[in-house]
Structure formats: structure tokens, C-alpha cells
Amino acid sequence: MTSAAQAAAARRKALAPWLLMLPALVIVLVFFGIPTLLMARMSFNLHIDQRLYVPGFTFDHYVNLFSNPLFTNAIWTTVKLSVAASLAAVAIGYSFALLVWLKPAGWRLLFVGLALCPLLISEIAIIFGWWMFFPKNGLLSYALLSAGLIDDKISLMYTEFAAFVGLVYLTLPYSFFILLSIFDGLDKRLMEASADLGAPPLKTFVEVLLPLTWTGILVAFSQSFIWTMGTYATPSALGPDTLWTMGFLIQEQMLAKHNWPMAAALSAVLVIGVAAVMVFTRSLQSKRASFHA
Template sequence: MTEKPHPGDVLYDTERRAMARRKAVAPWFLMLPALVLVLVFFGVPTLFMARMSFNLHFDQRLFVQGFTFEHYVNLFSNPVFTHAIWTTVQLALMASFATVVIGYCFALLVWLKPARWRLLFIGLALCPLLISEIAIIFGWWMFFPKNGLLSYALLSSGLIHDKVSLMYTEFAAFVGLVYVTLPYCFFILLSIFDGIDKRLIEASADLGAPPLKTFAEVMLPLTWTGILVAFSQSFIWTMGTYATPSALGPDTLWTMGFLIQEQMLGKHNWPMASALAVVLVIGVAAVMFITRSLQSKQMSFHV
């Protein structure tokens, strides 16, 4: 019979190193199909888009092969483009902050409720995901106008004395963005809450801590990573979306998404549209990098 290798033997050490290598490589093999799809359908088009942003544009032709930084210079020197960038960032920040606050409160409510209520609330949160963005926009078109549901409800309750229209305002675009991104934020935060032992709240109360102190010193540190992830996801979504702010907001609400489609379809300037898209991608990547850095610091601090 062949003797099994013992600790300290050369064969034993070789088998251990081989097993460690297999364990290290196994996750990459499992992720390989997804990585290939990402590289083929996202990586390669992104490279083509980056190359397109340096091409020339003289007349009504879509582009002319060449190399120039003119589009990036124009992007940060033309007030139209700089204002659109600032408007997009500002709207995304406000919508993301509101989404995190509402999603956090909703997730906390679902987490604290008994199990029989949980399925009902989760089904309610899934409703926006079961409807297309276009259908959601049509719904807001029936809610915000002067003869819409909101104006009728406010008039019936006596809060206003004349019909009011919030359609085609920045507030309508803000509400639409929050509504679209809220489910993603909610499920991210709920998954974080599900990993917390509810007895920690009871222990904090038993030690005499008021609810606000329990939230600040117990719940907030434990859910900080989820807040960062939810905020980054909401910010990324609202930065890149085009249909909702364009359909609900005013004509003066020029976002980066609006300018990208205008440059590509209206002015047939593909290099400028690509430059706008590249800046948008870089901004999103920067947000993801900052969020990841804050997560690492927070986790290492608590450990």
C-alpha cells in the first residue's frame, strides 16, 4: 500500500501548494464566462468609443478619421457643455441622497416588521422593476399635469385653491429619478440589514441608549458600507439615464445624456458625443473607485 504523505514531506508540501493554486484559480474560472461577455459587449465598444472621441468633424459627415483633442477642449471650455455637466452631477447627487434616505427608512421598516409583512413590502418594492421606464414616464404624465391626480388630490384636500401643474419641472425630473432608482437602493440596504443581529438593538436599549444614540453608534456603523454602495449605484444610474429627465423635466434641463443624443442624432457629431460619453464613463469610474476606497477604510476600521 502507498503511504499517505505526512506534514514535512516534499510530496505533502507539493500537494498543498497545488491545492492552494487550484483554490486561487477556481473563482477566476467561474467568473470567466461573465468576464468574456463584459469584455466583448462592453470593453470593446468602450475602446471604439474612446477612439471615436479623437476623430475629426468638419461638415455633415458623422466623422472623419484623424486625431485631435479639440472635442475635449471644447467640452470643458464651452459653457453649454460645462453647464450640462454641472446640472447632471447636481441632479444625480440630490436624487441619490434622497434615494438613500428613503430606501434606508423603507429597508429598516421591512427589517423590523414581522415575517408575514416582509413578502408584501418586498413585492411593493419590486413593482417599479416590473414596468418599463417608458411606462413609468407615462404614469408620471398622468400624475403631474394640471388636470392630473396630484393636482386633483391637493385641490380636494383643500391644500390648494387652484389647479397646479408640476409637469416639465426639475422637481418632476427629480421625483422620476428617485422612483426609478429606489428599488435597487432598497434591496442593497435590505441585504445589509439582514446580516445584522436584531438583538444588538435590544442590548443597546438595555444599556440605556436612546433610539437616536442607538442609530448613530450601532446601526449607522454597521450599515455604512451598504449606504455607500446604494449611493454609488443610485448616482451611477442617475448620471447616465436619459429618458426620465428629458421626458419629465423642462426644455432647459440639459443633461449629459440629452447632449449625447443631440450631438449624435441631431448634429451628427459622433466624436463630440463620444467625448461626452467618455467623460461620463470616467466620472462613473471615479465614483466607484472613491466608494470602494471608503468601504475599505470603514471595514478595516471596524475590524
């Protein structure tokens, strides 16, 4: 084979992955990239009167976004709630995935089917389910009263705790399946080898299992954070009226106040924040890449 033919073969080999990814790249560009650019441009337009927007260029919306306590409190509330729900989803999902991994194969289908249940139900149906669980006359209050744990009926409906639980329930399946895929790539004999060398279960978990699954933990957290940051219906339906998240303000600016540039500015900040978390978690993964199975 001549040098020219070898060079052509090398070029084809280098282009092959890009050609395979080309359809996906086109879809991402058309349905995500272009709308994102249009949204970013919208955030700099003017909002002078009752019109949705007036073409122009101004930074006033971003200045107002970071100087108005209404918006800064909503950003802080969204981040705080998303981080708490994501940590809880990862912790529960990790425990559940570890249980499924250690159980015999006969139990696996049952547990996987159980984890799939929330994904087979719409978010609105899930919200209606929590509406029957959290109120004063709901299932939770009745169960606690019947068990003798409380003396009077309680209501957790329209509280931050209810919004927190709803977000954890929505994101838990994604964390579980991400972490289960990581566990499936491990050799169970590592646990036996650690025990044979005299390591107690806690030491085996900290020094063997946790480093090997660290990448999965970071991926599960970032995915949960993305979902919880962008979810609007669940915290709005289960939380109190004072729980103003970024999703709530975006729809309010868009539909109630007809201020499309401010809604676009809020959305742009949300996208940038989520992207920053993804970059940060990716940087942590690269540092521990040698531990990934």
C-alpha cells in the first residue's frame, strides 16, 4: 500500500467516529443549540411596555437578576433544594443499587421493575399521588396515627419537605440505574478478597467499593441536579406559595408578566449554572479516572 493510500485510510478511520455521531450532532444543534442561541439573544431585548419584547440590546435584565432580592432568593432556593434532593437521591440510589448488586439474580428483576415504576407514571399523576399522601387526612397521617407515633393528625402538604420528597422521588430512578450500571462493572470477588485480607465491611466499603464507584456517584449527582434544577411542576404543586424557584419565576415572567427577555435571562442563568456543575463533576471524574471500572 502506498503512502497516499495509507494516509487516506488513516483519514477515513479518524472521520469514522464523527460520521457515526453526525446524526446525533445535527439533532442536538437543530433542537438545542439554535434555540439556546435564540434564547440568549432574547435575554438582551428590551421590555418597555405591554409588548412581549422590543428588539434591542441591554444588560438591564441581568443586572436586575442579580440585584433584585426576588430573583437572587429564587436562585438560592432552587440551588439549595436541588443540591439537597440530588444528594438524597444519590444516597438512596446508591444503597438500593448496592442491594440489587449483592442480591441473587432471581431478585434482580423484581427490584429493577420496582425502580422503573416512577418512570412509567407521568409527573402530574405522581403529584396527585403525593396529594393523597401528605395532607392531614392523607395516608401518611393515618399511618402514623395508627402506629401510635403521633397523637393528632398532621399535614406535610405545601411544605418545603413535601417538595423535597417529590423531587427525590422523581430523580431517584435515574440515580439508581446509573449506579447499578457501575456496580455491574465490578467484580464481586474484590469484596471477598478484601474480607480475606482482614478488612472489616466498613473499611472495604471506604477503601475498595467507594473509590471504584466514585465516577458513578458524580454522574448520578449531576444528572439528578439537572433534573431538579429544571423541574417546575413538582415544587410548585407540593411546596408552599412562598417557595419561588427559578422554574416558577420563568413561567411567571413568560406567561403572567409577558416579559420574555427576563424569562430568557433567567433561563440562560439556569443553563449556565447546570453546565458549570457538569464541568465541575467532569473535572472530579478525571482526577479519579483510574478508579473507574
